[in-house]
Amino acid sequence: MPETVLVTGGTGYIGGWCVAELLRRGHTVRTTVRAPGREQAVLDAVSTVTDPGGRLEFAVADLTADAGWDEAVRGVDRVLHVASPLGTTDSGDLVTPARDGTLRVLRAATAAGVRRVVLTSAANTASPSSYASEGVTDETLWTDPDDPTLIPYRRAKTLAERAAWDFMARYDGPTELTTVLPGAVFGPVLTASTEGSVGIVARMLTGAMRGVPRIGLEIVDVRDLVDLHLRAMTEPAAADQRFLGTGEFLWMADMARVLRDGLGDLGHRVPTRQLPDFVVRLAARFGDPTLREILPALGRRNRHSTEKAHRLLDWQPRPAEEAVLDCARSLIDKGLVQQPS
Template sequence: MSGQGTVLVTGGSGFIGSWCVIALLQQGYAVRTTVRDLARESTVRAAIGKVVDPQDRLSFHAVELTADAGWDAAANGCDYMLHVASPVVAVEPKNADDLIVPARDGTRRAVGAALKAGVKRVVLTSSVAATSPRPGARESVSDESIWTDLDDPTVGAYARSKTLAERAAWDLVDGSAGATTLATVNPSMVVGPILSPDFSASVQVVQRLLSGTVPGLPRLGFCFVDVRDVADLHVRAMTAPEAAGQRFIAARDFAWMADLAALLRASLGDAASKVPTRRVPDFVLRFAALFDKSLASVTPRLGEKRVFSSAKAQRMLGWRPRPVEEAVLDCARSLIATGAV
C-alpha cells in the first residue's frame, strides 16, 4: 500500500479514467482500476506508461457495470473511489435504457461497494449534461445549482443517463448515514491528449475536423475542458474536506466549431489541410439529420451558446484549467501522432 493511500478508479481504460490513474500515480497513490476484461491490462498499462511509470502501484480488477460480481473485492481496503466508468456513445440509441440502465445501475453498484468498504470519499464523474437548463434561450450560463429537468421531452438519452446516475449516487450516500462522503465532477466537452486510438466521443469533434469527415462548419459550439484538468479536479475533490457533498463543473471557455477550425488551420499547417473552411447553413444540417442519426441530437442546439461556469471549483478548490487553445492543439497533435487522422 502507498503512503498516500489506495484509490479505486473505475473505467481505467477510458479517456478520463486513464488520466485520473496517471494523476494519482504522479501524486504517490496506489491505484486499483477496473476494466471489463483483464485481457486489456497490458494495453492500459502501456498507455499510462507513456506518461508515468506505474511500477507496482497499479493493479486491475474485472467488473461490469451491469453485473454484481467483483465490485466488493475491487473496493475492499480502498481509501477513496473515483467512479468514472459510464457508457458513452456518439449516437443517441433507439432505446434510451441502453444507456440509462448501465449508467444508473453501475453507479449504484460502485457506490454501494464503496459504502460497504467504508471508503472516505467517492468522486463521481457526472457531466454538464446533468446541469443543463431547458433549451430555448440562445445564450445561457449554468452552474452547479441547476439540475437537468427530466420532465423535458427534449432531454436525450445521454443527459438522462448522467442525471439519473448522479441522482442515484446522491440518494445512496445521503441515505447511508455513514462515513463515506460524495463529490461530483461535471465536465463539459472533454478534449486533450489521447493515449491510444481508443478515444472518447468528445474527441471526435477535433478528429472529424482534422480528417475532413465534416464537409463544413455548422453553427455549433461547446464549452471545452482539458482531460488533464478534469483528472486534476477529481483528485482535488477527492481530498479537500470542503468538497464533501458538493458538485463541481469542470469547464473552460466556449468555442464555436468555426473557432476550432481557424485555430487548427493557423497552428498546424499542412496537418490541418483537410479542416473545412466553409460554413454550413442551418437548414442543410437539419435536412442531413433526417438521414444521419448522429446529427439529429445536435440540430436543436444550432446557434445556441450554452456556457457552464467553473467558478466554484476555482474558488473552493484552487482549480486552474488550461486555455482551450492548448487543450485543442494538444488533442490534435496526439491524434496525428497516433495515426487517428
C-alpha cells in the same frame, strides 16, 4: 499522503489519465476492466506518460453486473468513478445501466467504508431545459429529466447523478460523495482511440467533416479535468458538493480556425465552411440520422460557471486553444490521422 485509489474504467479516455496522474503523484492505483485480458492495454497506455512502478493493480468488474465490485473496493481509501456503461446496451435504454452502475459502485464503496467517492457526471446535468437559453448557470441548477426534448444521453446522466445523491441522502456512514461535471473534453490521448469529443478533432483533421455546424463547446483539457477530480478527492471542503468542470466556450468554427492556424500543413483538411442550420437539419432528416441528437444544440449559447471550483479548489484550467491543439498533435503523433503527403 499516498493512498490507494480505485479508478473505474481505466481503459477510457478520462479514466486512463486519472490512473496516470494518480501514479505520478505517488498513489497506488487499482483500476477496473470489464473483462480479463484488457490489463496490458491500460498498462501500455499509462506507461507512455509515467512509470507505474509496481503500483498499478487491476480488478475485473462490469458496471452492468454485481460481481467483482466488493473485491474491487476492498482496501481502497478513495474511489474515482469515471466509467459509464452508456452505449453498452442493445435495448436502447441508457438510463438503467447508467443509474444501476453508479449505485453498484456506491453500495460497494459505502459497505467498505471508503472515505470519498468522486463521481464523473456531466455539465449537461446542470443545464436549463430551454435550448434557447443564453445565460450562465451553476451547480445549483438541475436539468429536468422529464423534459421531453432531452436527448437520451442527457437524461441518463442526469438520472444517474440524481440516484447517487438520493442514495447518499439515505446513507448514514463515513463515506462522502462529490460529483464533477465536465464539459467537452479534449487534450492529448493515451491510446489509439477517437472516442467522445476527441472524435470531433479527428474528423476535422481527416476531412471527414466537410463543414462545421453552428455548435459551441465548453472545452476542458483532460489533464485539467483530472486535476479537478484529484482536488475534489482530497479537499475537505469538496465533500457533498457538485463541481462544474467546463472551460472556455468555442464555436466549432473557431476550433477549425485554431487547428488551421496552429497546425499549418498538417491542418490542411480541416473544414473552414460553417454549415447553415437548415443544411444540418436536412442532413439529419434525410441523410445522417446520427445528427439528430445535435440539432437542439444548434446556436445554443448557454454557459456554465466554474467559480465554485476556482474558489473552493483553486482550480485553473488552461486555454481551450491549447487543449484543442494538443489533442490534434497527439492524434497525429499516434498515427490516428494521416499526415499530408
